[in-house]
Amino acid sequence: MQNSRISRNRRSLLLAAGASLAAPLAAHAQAGGEDIVLGGSIPMTGVFAFAGVGINAGIQDYLKIVNDAGGIKGRKIKYVPEDTGYKVDVSVAAFKKITSQNKVNLYYGDSTAFSKTINPELERNGNILMAGASFATELNDPKKYPNQFLVGPDYTEMFGILLRHIAKEKPGAKVAFVYSDSEFGRDPIDESEALAKKLGLNVAIKIMTPPGSVDVSTEVIKLRRAAPDYTIFHGYILAPIPEFINQGKQQGMTSKWMGTFWTMDSSTVMKMGEAGDGFMGVMPYRYYYDTSAKAPMLDKIRQMRPEYQSTAYIQGFLAAMLFVESAKRTLDAKKELTGKNLKAALNSIKDFDTGGLIGVPITIKGNSIPVGRVYKADMKAQRMVPASDWIQL
Amino acid sequence: MRIGTLKESYIADAALFDSRTQKVWLAIAAALLLLFPFMASDYWLYLACLVSINVASATGLNILTGYTGLVSLGQAAFMGLGAYTVAILQINVGSPFLLNILAGGFVAMLGGLIVGIPSLRVKGLYLAIATIAASFIAHFLFANLKFTGGTGGLALPPASLFGLVLDTSFRLYWVIVPVTVLMLLGAANLFRTRVGRAFIAIRDRDISAEVLGIPLLRYKLLSFGLSSFYAGVAGGLWAYFFRVVTPESFPLLMSIFFLAAIIVGGMGTILGGILGAVFMTMVPELLKLVFDLLPNSTSLTVYLSPVRTIIFGLLIIGFLVFEPHGLAEVWRRIRRFFHLWPFRN
Numbered sequence: 001m002q003n004s005r006i007s008r009n010r011r012s013l014l015l016a017a018g019a020s021l022a023a024p025l026a027a028h029a030q031a032g033g034e035d036i037v038l039g040g041s042i043p044m045t046g047v048f049a050f051a052g053v054g055i056n057a058g059i060q061d062y063l064k065i066v067n068d069a070g071g072i073k074g075r076k077i078k079y080v081p082e083d084t085g086y087k088v089d090v091s092v093a094a095f096k097k098i099t100s101q102n103k104v105n106l107y108y109g110d111s112t113a114f115s116k117t118i119n120p121e122l123e124r125n126g127n128i129l130m131a132g133a134s135f136a137t138e139l140n141d142p143k144k145y146p147n148q149f150l151v152g153p154d155y156t157e158m159f160g161i162l163l164r165h166i167a168k169e170k171p172g173a174k175v176a177f178v179y180s181d182s183e184f185g186r187d188p189i190d191e192s193e194a195l196a197k198k199l200g201l202n203v204a205i206k207i208m209t210p211p212g213s214v215d216v217s218t219e220v221i222k223l224r225r226a227a228p229d230y231t232i233f234h235g236y237i238l239a240p241i242p243e244f245i246n247q248g249k250q251q252g253m254t255s256k257w258m259g260t261f262w263t264m265d266s267s268t269v270m271k272m273g274e275a276g277d278g279f280m281g282v283m284p285y286r287y288y289y290d291t292s293a294k295a296p297m298l299d300k301i302r303q304m305r306p307e308y309q310s311t312a313y314i315q316g317f318l319a320a321m322l323f324v325e326s327a328k329r330t331l332d333a334k335k336e337l338t339g340k341n342l343k344a345a346l347n348s349i350k351d352f353d354t355g356g357l358i359g360v361p362i363t364i365k366g367n368s369i370p371v372g373r374v375y376k377a378d379m380k381a382q383r384m385v386p387a388s389d390w391i392q393l
Numbered sequence: 394m395r396i397g398t399l400k401e402s403y404i405a406d407a408a409l410f411d412s413r414t415q416k417v418w419l420a421i422a423a424a425l426l427l428l429f430p431f432m433a434s435d436y437w438l439y440l441a442c443l444v445s446i447n448v449a450s451a452t453g454l455n456i457l458t459g460y461t462g463l464v465s466l467g468q469a470a471f472m473g474l475g476a477y478t479v480a481i482l483q484i485n486v487g488s489p490f491l492l493n494i495l496a497g498g499f500v501a502m503l504g505g506l507i508v509g510i511p512s513l514r515v516k517g518l519y520l521a522i523a524t525i526a527a528s529f530i531a532h533f534l535f536a537n538l539k540f541t542g543g544t545g546g547l548a549l550p551p552a553s554l555f556g557l558v559l560d561t562s563f564r565l566y567w568v569i570v571p572v573t574v575l576m577l578l579g580a581a582n583l584f585r586t587r588v589g590r591a592f593i594a595i596r597d598r599d600i601s602a603e604v605l606g607i608p609l610l611r612y613k614l615l616s617f618g619l620s621s622f623y624a625g626v627a628g629g630l631w632a633y634f635f636r637v638v639t640p641e642s643f644p645l646l647m648s649i650f651f652l653a654a655i656i657v658g659g660m661g662t663i664l665g666g667i668l669g670a671v672f673m674t675m676v677p678e679l680l681k682l683v684f685d686l687l688p689n690s691t692s693l694t695v696y697l698s699p700v701r702t703i704i705f706g707l708l709i710i711g712f713l714v715f716e717p718h719g720l721a722e723v724w725r726r727i728r729r730f731f732h733l734w735p736f737r738n
Contacts, residue, residue: 044698057695
């Protein structure tokens with residue numbers, strides 16, 4: 001008697017457990033299918049955490065907007081991030097973990113080294129479209145990296161935007177390149193030197209510094225002797241740029257100072273203090289506080305997060321937007337979510353309105369979005385203000 | 394309870410595996426290693442390969458630092474030498490991958506012999522600084538030589554064995570783990586020979602060792618050479634595992650990682666190198682899995698990640714404070730407990 005009660009209890013327990021397991025599945029079936037998974041190797045700790053935290057928030061926020069509006073054809077997008085500490089082996093482990101536990105179609109990677117390392121795995125997997133924090137020129141090759149894209153111009157294209165701006169502002173100007181001795185730093189230098197010549201600019205000097213160098217007094221003397229009209233820094237986040245500018249100004253240099261994406265976040269430039277007044281650089285996106293034109297998506301971001309959001313946040317937000325658009329176009333065409341189809345859908349994007357995140361409609365022909373604008377630091381207003389119109393390459 | 398093991402000869406006393414219990418446990422471990430790839434997901438296989446590579450390199454450093462007493466912060470650079478040799482041979486010559494890995498080991502060994510020369514004059518922190526300098530020189534060469542691919546490095550095709558392309562963690566497991574096991578056996582056997590005992594004598598007191606007739610330069614260089622051979626082979630395996638080798642792949646921090654591994658694991662024991670490398674590689678991942686169990690862990694990742702890093706740091710400090718002899722000593726204590734149970738615990 002007691003046995004039969006136990007077995008009855010066990011049976012009802014099993015039924016209840018079965019029902020509770022089946023309930024979410026039924027809900028999914030009603031909603032229109034399984035979730036689309038966006039995995040992410042995100043550097044939330046380590047040297048790149050300053051960007052990783054923003055990227056993570058940007059992706060989360062855009063997906064919240066999409067999921068709250070019903071997802072893509074009823075399918076929600078599930079975001080599965082893992083911290084990497086900005087280490088390649090940990091990033092790959094995160095990729096393996098996320099792809100082992102989920103059917104992943106979209107992925108955000110944290111570095112150039114990770115993008116290069118994971119590329120054969122992406123090709124073998126065949127179901128994933130990947131973007132990331134890297135703007136390396138090498139990745140801007142659809143043949144070598146068919147399942148990846150850059151969320152903006154590559155570093156050479158960033159230099160291209162700056163050099164075109166210089167050529168327009170001061171034809172025949174003398175330009176200096178100051179860059180770090182790293183893969184990041186050396187990336188655009190050779191090609192940009194050739195472009196400068198083509199644009200009629202004179203590359204007066206190229207100075208390479210050890211990564212993380214602080215004492216740059218000898219380099220500043222060399223720079224002063226070359227007397228450039230414009231000095232472009234690349235391969236740094238902040239140091240040693242303020243040192244260069246401070247010492248250069250003290251020695252009477254009249255150069256205009258410029259930087260590329262990872263230096264150009266408002267909070268980074270503002271750390272330069274007085275020396276940074278007038279500091280210019282290329283930025284593919286509108287700043288959080290830029291209200292110079294209509295930007296409904298920025299309005300939404302400001303509504304969701306009233307405090308300043310970094311350019312890394314906007315990068316993550318836009319990456320998620322392009323992922324979603326690619327998935328939407330692929331599903332609209334009744335195609336399977338494979339890396340190849342997703343990439344083809346991404347490349348079908350023509351004159352796409354990003355809701356004002358980028359000031360002009362974008363077209364993605366290859367692996368990059370070669371658009372940007374030159375912004376200038378206004379230290380009094382503690383803001384970056386536009387110094388050029390949007391430049392499309 | 395195990396009362397003791399009877400040894401009737403010197404050979405029996407010096408045997409690597411001295412009891413039936415030990416042999417049974419080793420057989421079980423070998424069987425588990427053989428079964429593991431068929432049961433584990435790609436993630437766990439990846440981690441198993443990564444741990445194996447780290448164990449091989451940490452064991453190499455243990456020969457030099459743990460057994461010979463020469464502190465080195467150049468292990469990552471030697472791994473880099475091995476990795477670049479493998480990549481260059483694979484891309485330009487296309488020679489068999491096992492041969493490439495051996496070549497990687499020998500090139501790193503050559504590097505180690507050169508870097509080891511100052512070890513006759515300098516010891517301790519001074520030697521550590523000398524090896525740091527060597528790692529900067531290696532980085533400079535990797536970044537500036539034409540055939541190393543500059544700062545962009547080299548991307549190499551996958552290894553192949555008898556026509557089978559080794560492009561997944563599952564396939565590489567069958568190469569990486571056996572090579573590591575062989576290297577571990579080699580290291581364990583080394584310390585049953587005159588050479589190994591000479592290393593230990595140098596570590597304990599180098600002047601006394603010389604008085605005993607051990608030529609210091611020869612043995613110190615041999616230790617450097619063997620240690621960097623291990624690093625070179627580990628670097629070669631690393632190159633086939635990740636298939637992209639850049640100057641930034643082998644930073645100074647990586648050398649510190651291996652030094653930390655042997656300190657946490659236990660210097661001067663083969664088991665210490667293994668446990669240390671497993672600890673340093675796996676604990677951050679295991680902490681992630683533990684944190685994944687928390688409700689809303691995905692949305693809280695941004696807050697939980699720094700906490701996880703702090704816990705990992707505290708664990709390392711904890712081991713250093715409470716067990717300076719490392720995890721190997723903890724393991725020995727656990728074994729002793731079971732050997733003596735139930736009489737003393």
